[in-house]
Amino acid sequence: MIKIYLFLITFFVLLTNLVAQTNERHCPLNINESNYKDLIQSKGNTVTSRSGTKYIPVVFHIVYRTDEQNVSEAQIQSQLDALNNDFNKKNENREIIRNDDLAIEANLDIHFYLAETDESGRPTNGITRTKTDIRNIGDYYEDGDVKIKHDFLGGKDAWNPNRFLNVWVCETELLGFSSFPGANAFDEMGVVVNYASFGTIATDYKYDGYNGGHVLTHELGHFLGLLHIWGFEEECFYDDNIDDTPNQSIAYLECPFGTPSTCGSIDMTYNFMDYTPDNCIAMFTKGQKEVMLNTLEFYYPSLPTEQPDSVTPNDNFNILNQVTVYPTLVDNNLFVKGINDFEYQLIDTKGVVLKTENAHSNIIDLANLSSGVYYLVLKVEQTRKVTKFVKL
Numbered sequence: 001m002i003k004i005y006l007f008l009i010t011f012f013v014l015l016t017n018l019v020a021q022t023n024e025r026h027c028p029l030n031i032n033e034s035n036y037k038d039l040i041q042s043k044g045n046t047v048t049s050r051s052g053t054k055y056i057p058v059v060f061h062i063v064y065r066t067d068e069q070n071v072s073e074a075q076i077q078s079q080l081d082a083l084n085n086d087f088n089k090k091n092e093n094r095e096i097i098r099n100d101d102l103a104i105e106a107n108l109d110i111h112f113y114l115a116e117t118d119e120s121g122r123p124t125n126g127i128t129r130t131k132t133d134i135r136n137i138g139d140y141y142e143d144g145d146v147k148i149k150h151d152f153l154g155g156k157d158a159w160n161p162n163r164f165l166n167v168w169v170c171e172t173e174l175l176g177f178s179s180f181p182g183a184n185a186f187d188e189m190g191v192v193v194n195y196a197s198f199g200t201i202a203t204d205y206k207y208d209g210y211n212g213g214h215v216l217t218h219e220l221g222h223f224l225g226l227l228h229i230w231g232f233e234e235e236c237f238y239d240d241n242i243d244d245t246p247n248q249s250i251a252y253l254e255c256p257f258g259t260p261s262t263c264g265s266i267d268m269t270y271n272f273m274d275y276t277p278d279n280c281i282a283m284f285t286k287g288q289k290e291v292m293l294n295t296l297e298f299y300y301p302s303l304p305t306e307q308p309d310s311v312t313p314n315d316n317f318n319i320l321n322q323v324t325v326y327p328t329l330v331d332n333n334l335f336v337k338g339i340n341d342f343e344y345q346l347i348d349t350k351g352v353v354l355k356t357e358n359a360h361s362n363i364i365d366l367a368n369l370s371s372g373v374y375y376l377v378l379k380v381e382q383t384r385k386v387t388k389f390v391k392l
């Protein structure tokens with residue numbers, strides 16, 4: 001088995017493709033079909049030795065040209081929350097999944113967390129910030145090197161990809177793009193996301209429909225070995241070679257009506273690996289999960305997946321899902337049903353934290369707040385719940 005993988009790695013290293021999701025809906029992919037098929041089939045026979053919940057440390061490299069691009073910690077946290085929801089079947093838009101597909105919906109059981117120590121072992125918040133003068137730095141190369149991923153090209157060097165999942169957040173004409181297993185230089189392994197389609201709490205998103213935090217989920221699908229759901233080309237002849245994703249011949253650029261079909265079966269338009277807008281993508285399949293976990297096992301064997309002391313288990317980190325915050329249009333009081341001892345933050349639409357307080361009641365008095373749109377972030381231990389509301 002190892003020989004097969006060495007062969008595949010060698011093959012992929014020869015390629016320089018990046019897998020991308022663009023605001024123009026063009027996503028180039030140059031992987032050879034027969035080799036990819038071998039990859040999928042051989043991986044399908046393997047069993048991951050790292051069972052149970054996996055905890056992956058993430059470093060976010062914020063490379064900004066303007067203040068707006070220098071996204072806030074609250075925005076970063078909202079992205080991390082969305083990611084953890086998506087990878088644990090906790091995303092709120094799961095209701096769009098048809099009953100027939102619930103049986104094959106996968107819980108990846110992966111928990112991403114902000115790195116707590118840097119490469120030298122020093123404490124860190126898992127965020128780097130780098131000022132650049134280069135417009136759309138995410139789109140440029142120098143002698144084949146991706147500028148955003150290198151200090152000397154005006155970007156930011158990766159932290160050791162054997163130990164961290166690197167995510168660069170920057171200005172780019174794409175929504176995001178990812179390295180593909182074995183296909184990119186070691187120091188360029190990781191995901192790039194447009195600051196304007198990153199996180200869930202800004203209201204000034206450049207790209208309507210991509211503010212649900214799922215762009216990073218889609219790109220991590222590529223990072224973990226997934227193709228788009230239609231496979232290599234948008235034709236029925238091509239497939240992603242994963243058994244439980246239906247064959248599909250087109251990319252959906254808008255939320256579809258009804259149950260569209262292009263290759264004799266109902267298209268899974270809400271799969272995270274389609275192009276559908278954020279509110280209309282909601283799941284990975286069990287077949288995709290198998291590929292992703294095996295990719296983790298064989299391509300990123302050194303990436304830590306152990307639970308760090310400070311991170312609570314998956315089972316607990318979403319206890320706030322049981323909590324309801326209402327109303328959406330607030331006169332004076334916001335009510336928090338299901339809990340009455342928690343910390344909360346009040347955040348404006350720019351991501352600025354206006355207030356942090358410990359509450360011992362389920363009523364939050366907002367009488368003095370000026371009119372506008374805000375976010376309430378509830379915190380219990382490592383758990384967070386973000387709710388948007390309008391103060392009248």
Ligand SMILES: [Zn+2]
Binds near residue numbers: 020021027222228
């Ligand atoms: Zn893509």
